[in-house]
Amino acid sequence: MRTFIAAGTATALLIAGAAAAEPVAYTWTGMGTNVASSSKCSTYKMTIDVTVDGKAVKGVFLQQGRAERHFEGTLNDKGLFKTKAKLDGGSTMDVTGTISDKENRVLLDGYCKFEGKLTKK
Numbered sequence: 001m002r003t004f005i006a007a008g009t010a011t012a013l014l015i016a017g018a019a020a021a022e023p024v025a026y027t028w029t030g031m032g033t034n035v036a037s038s039s040k041c042s043t044y045k046m047t048i049d050v051t052v053d054g055k056a057v058k059g060v061f062l063q064q065g066r067a068e069r070h071f072e073g074t075l076n077d078k079g080l081f082k083t084k085a086k087l088d089g090g091s092t093m094d095v096t097g098t099i100s101d102k103e104n105r106v107l108l109d110g111y112c113k114f115e116g117k118l119t120k121k
Contacts, residue, residue: 023052025051026106026118027048027050027119028106028116028119030116033115035109038111038112041112044064044112052075055075057071057074057081069085069086069087071095080097080098081097082096091111093108097118099118104118104119104120
């Protein structure tokens with residue numbers, strides 16, 4: 001009987017551990033806001049998809065009419081990440097965000113700002 005209970009407990013822990021390790025996908029779609037020397041950002045529609053696997057953050061963003069871009073980062077102990085995404089011509093956009101129990105947000109900051117609350121897919 002003890003062996004049965006121990007095996008059942010071990011199996012339950014393995015299943016719970018596997019479920020906790022599953023990647024979580026988020027998305028945001030919205031319009032940009034202007035930065036200095038830019039006046040068209042509010043006409044730019046962006047979709048940002050973020051996948052979190054443990055502490056690894058991978059993202060894809062696509063501005064309507066432009067090429068898809070990628071970024072990768074790492075969550076710190078507070079659930080924050082900060083990285084850069086490469087654009088055409090060697091320029092970059094700063095990518096920051098929060099993934100936590102309280103808040104899920106992302107910000108692309110460069111030629112325009114694209115910021116919003118991430119929702120689970």
